[in-house]
Amino acid sequence: MQILTSLLAGLVFGLGLVLSGMANPAKVLGFLDLAGSWDPSLALVMAGAIAVGLVAFTWARRRTTSLLGLDMKLPTARRIDARLVGGSLLFGAGWGIAGFCPGPALAALGMGEPKALVFVVAMLLGMGLFEVLERRAAAARRKA
Secondary structure (H helix, E strand, C coil), X not given: CHHHHHHHHHHHHHHHXXXXXXXXXXXXXXXXXXXXXXXXXXXXXXXXXXXXXXXXXXXXHCCCECCCCCECCCCCCCCXXXXXXXXXXXXXXXXXXXXXXXXXXXXXXXXXXXXXXXXXXXXXXXXXXXXXXXHHHHHHHHHC
């Protein structure tokens, strides 16, 4: 049941990304081009997503288990540190350069968008590099 529910949620999410234009890098770049021909339509998409997320997370915080009976695993960190700010800056720069963030890139990859393939490969390489560097740092901390 969990796999089926996850599949259905992913399909609905991906369909929403495609229908809203979030999987179209030209539309995203038009939204980010504040000095040029700005396209504000994605602001409505984001506002809707934030509203839905706010309601869902408020409700989820009051629960100890999911609707499927699994443990709730919500983020608990509240600290803003250099790693969070740096990661946010990298994420934003990548989004601005490519016109993709991870979810829409995967949806666009499924639609056969060639730019999405380049982005997803680069994203996976970056994630792998991060993991290698994190493991090295953890090993160095254990030795110290």
